[in-house]
Amino acid sequence: MAERRTPNPDAGGSNPSWPAILAGMMEKLETIKKFFMEVRAELNKVSWSDKKQVVNGTVAVMIMSAVIALILMALDWGISGLFRYFFT
Numbered sequence: 001m002a003e004r005r006t007p008n009p010d011a012g013g014s015n016p017s018w019p020a021i022l023a024g025m026m027e028k029l030e031t032i033k034k035f036f037m038e039v040r041a042e043l044n045k046v047s048w049s050d051k052k053q054v055v056n057g058t059v060a061v062m063i064m065s066a067v068i069a070l071i072l073m074a075l076d077w078g079i080s081g082l083f084r085y086f087f088t
Helices: 018-045 051-087
Strands: none
Touching: none
16 A cells, blocks of 8 residues: 655644634633633632721831831941941
């Protein structure tokens, strides 16, 4: 029996037909749809903080940031004073 060859052996085959391309696109769309449905389901399980908790947390963060900034400012002032004393 004779071996069948394509006219261009380096071509590697033909492109998929349109129905195959559309089927692949539909499968990807279904996967994306499933992903967003799962994201929505997980977000419904989240326990969200109320406004009072958010405000209290924000105030606490701002106060702690100010305290740390003051401590770092004092350390910077002290160390720069030491350097000025010893090196000038």
